[in-house]
Amino acid sequence: MASKVITASEAAALIKDDAVVTVSSASALGCPDATLAAIGAQFDATGHPKNLTMLHPIAAGDMYGVKGIDHVAKPGLLGRILAGSYPSGPSTAEPPAIWKMVGDNAIPAYNIPSGILFDMHREAAAKRPGVITKVGLDTFADPRRHGCAMNAAAEAAPVVEVLDFRGEEWLFFPCIVPDVAIIRATTADERGNLTFEHEGAYLGPLDQAMAVRNNGGIVIAQVKRLTRAGTMKPLAVHVPGILVDHVVVAPDQWQTCQTAYEPAISGEISRPLESFDIPAFDIAKVIARRVALELKAGWAVNIGFGISANVPRILIEEGRHGDVTWVIEQGAVGGVPLLDFQFGCASNAEAIVPSPQQFVYFQGGGFDCSLLSFLQIDASGSVNVSRLSARPHVTAGAGGFVDITARAKRIIFSGYFNAGAKFAIENGTVEIVKEGKVKKLVPEVEHVSFSGRRAVAQGQEILYVTERCVMRLTPAGVEVIEIAPGFDLERDILGQAEFPLRVANDLKRTPDRLYHPAKIGLALEEAHHG
Template sequence: MYEIMTSDEAIRLIRDGDCICVNSFVGIENPVELHEALYRRYQKMQSPTHLTIVSSAGFGVWDTEHNAEGYIRDGAVDRLICGHFGAMMSTKKLVLEDRFEAYNLPLGCISHAIRAQAGGLSGALSKVGLDIFVDPRMEGPGINRVSIDDSLVKHVEVDGEEFLYYKLPKITIALIKGTAADHKGNITFDDMFMSGDALSICQAVKANRGKVIVQVDRLVDTPSRPRNAIIPGCLVDAIVVAEPQERNEAYTALTGSFEIPYEEWHTWSEKIDQASEKMLKDNTIGKIIGRRAAKELRVDDIVNIGIGIPEMVSRYARKSGMLDMVTLTVESGGIGGFPVSGEAFGAMIGAASVYDMANQFDLYDNGGLDICFMGALEVDQYGNINAHRGPGAFAGIGGFANITAKTPTVVFCMSFNAKGLTVSQKSGEITIEKEGSVPKFVEHVNSISFSSKRAIENGQKVLYVTERCVFRLTPKGLKLIEVYPGIDAKRDILDQLPFEVEYKQ
């Protein structure tokens, strides 16, 4: 039977050595008050300690002084297992200093491993991750030198087929953020941007005789409608009521509390960008890439568009009218709306449906998308992509590996080089004013996020769209298939590459 508690009381349920699973998505829907209470307790008691924290998509809030950053920095955590570390501003720096163990697994594979544990299974099989960094035959999931646990990901064969087997430690504590709890303890997510892995986390924790702690905005007298109660009260141990953080009016568009027709998506997107102080810059490079990449869209496509340069695809799809003829998706579970970026990444304007994250990755892993548009840090002569780890920095693989593993058409949107690249366009012709000092086409990528070998075996169409040309993946490597007007193929492309590519004028 659940109890209503203060955050400080609820955190006392956590013991040294517990494995905490946080339901959040990058920077959204974090149970901030629970994290703050855990830090207060740790500062006072130096307990709980030796914690493991699991999160499919990470649990930062883009702030080094809030959420979990403090107690992680002070030493309460021994091990982190996350799909993405981007919003965990100080934590990702400490990882590279070998302060504690840290493992990066594909977001969807963590989500499926949580669901497997909820069903009494030790782990989850997946073809996602084969021949990329997480494969133990390659690098394995450990990010730093102290991360040597080889039990999290194993290469196995079943009925003559090869898989990766993802196994998480037993989850004993759930930290969840919901909207409201009724008098039976049922938890709804009405004002939330997503429900993520909430139900599976709670089921796994209860199966492991652990404790489920839920932070909500309010208590309500009226019982929840059965289909709206994401977490049944019988799975909840502690409910903490915390004053909700104030949200700009623009963010109400992301809760699904009112209908937003297609014609208003752009207006609401601009309002959210203004509220988050994120405005699109006059980015000539991004515009050229986005315009060309958007031409790959077809009517009725089911689509995923990554953050960064790929976001320009949606701008040009809207201008052409194609955006109204495709279905966009986002990893957190949203389908049929317009994904937002920045600090609210994971939320959707005008979503038709938002379901559990594991179900979204069922769609992605089995080739349910028609096309995806992803960013890239590096590409090598074979067409392999590094999208998750740069020199001296990393954000994590996130949903990238799941999204690109089986999608029939994969379009990488990337500049030809970086750091100083200046490009102009006039009357349809492109001029390279200044080359960047950091090459993005390299002989060998530093770490593999996308395997060209797997893509060829799967029969996927793979394009690499830049501001000056387009390459296509072939069994022999990259083939230059388009050179934009104003670009000299030899001077601006072929002479700049550290390897040869196929090209026929």
């Protein structure tokens, strides 16, 4: 049996000009960085491969040690990119190279919802024409808005259209057939079978490999180590060797962002609950506590980046861990979702499922609630999380946000009312030390990541939790239903919004116990699933 093991440089040399390359990664989680670096080096040395189309269902690289897509973000090498999200960097740093190419209109660049991009791979594998979906209607994915285009070059080459099917309106994403898949695992055997025992998630390599294999392309797997054929347990093999052409060994691949390896992330050990940091008492913790009050025991709850990512720590502090089951788009079910650089992973997960299947669960609204953030809210209740023209390389795109919110039963958006505001909490009352200069409640959001109009039409329950008030979405608009202690309704809320807010007749006061350092005595009502 001929060896499938080749060097990263040899793998790069196999990629032909004009190829469509799909990469499995979620920031640094599962990123085949050594192979991407070899492609960039191959181009620098030879001028090939050139004019690649790159598909990234989630994102490749994090700009904090794993460059990912930036290895190939070179004029001439990269010809087009379609990604669920893009690497972001600190506002004080030089923008990632990919953002410069996007901003300079050097290549067509698209932000396609992650779940839809995975769906496109499945359809390509089965040789069907594309994806018909209602996910993305009336958002930036809708061609009547931006059609997923991130720049003018992309607007000139649409990737989605509106379709009338049996009297209903749908979006149609034609398949883009990949020629090369670059995926990552922990271990390969001599036949190319892949196991993922040190990974923080599976992501979507099986779907990506099948899309390539079924269409006559090549599949390159980057792994940490090799083992003898016949030594792997068959149920542990997630990608079978019949789908893998070549194996690149890169022993130093990071498990995820800023993390070489933590066995609790890959489910090999379970961390004690007391080992998780509890957020310090501040205004962000108050917001997370208020979000926690909306949860019910027995719910499956999706969680996103931002203030709401701290809600699992609130439940740990209150002795309520396990009352809800957290589910995240990278595939973890249960456990404790991690923060900061490790976001997208969980410790002590009950299960880790492939991302494409997790997105089917999300797109169909099978979970009970989603906790998400916002950059802007507008008069229709729509939310922007995916683009701010003033800070383009700090906003990374939508990822799975559009898939998650499309049919979610309940969504709780949380964040600060104005950007840049400073607060002090004294004796259970909040004082504005410095008002924020950037209004986040605007007449019309810059980018529609979530459609308030569709939410109203579908009967979704939508709340917006901020440091100064709680609002809900009604058919008549956004309504203030609760005010926090220390804030003046006219001056601090109505006067700081750039569109008229409604005020509930029974305006309530946020519970005072949230504004003291002591535990709040959280008790979650039992959910009743019908």
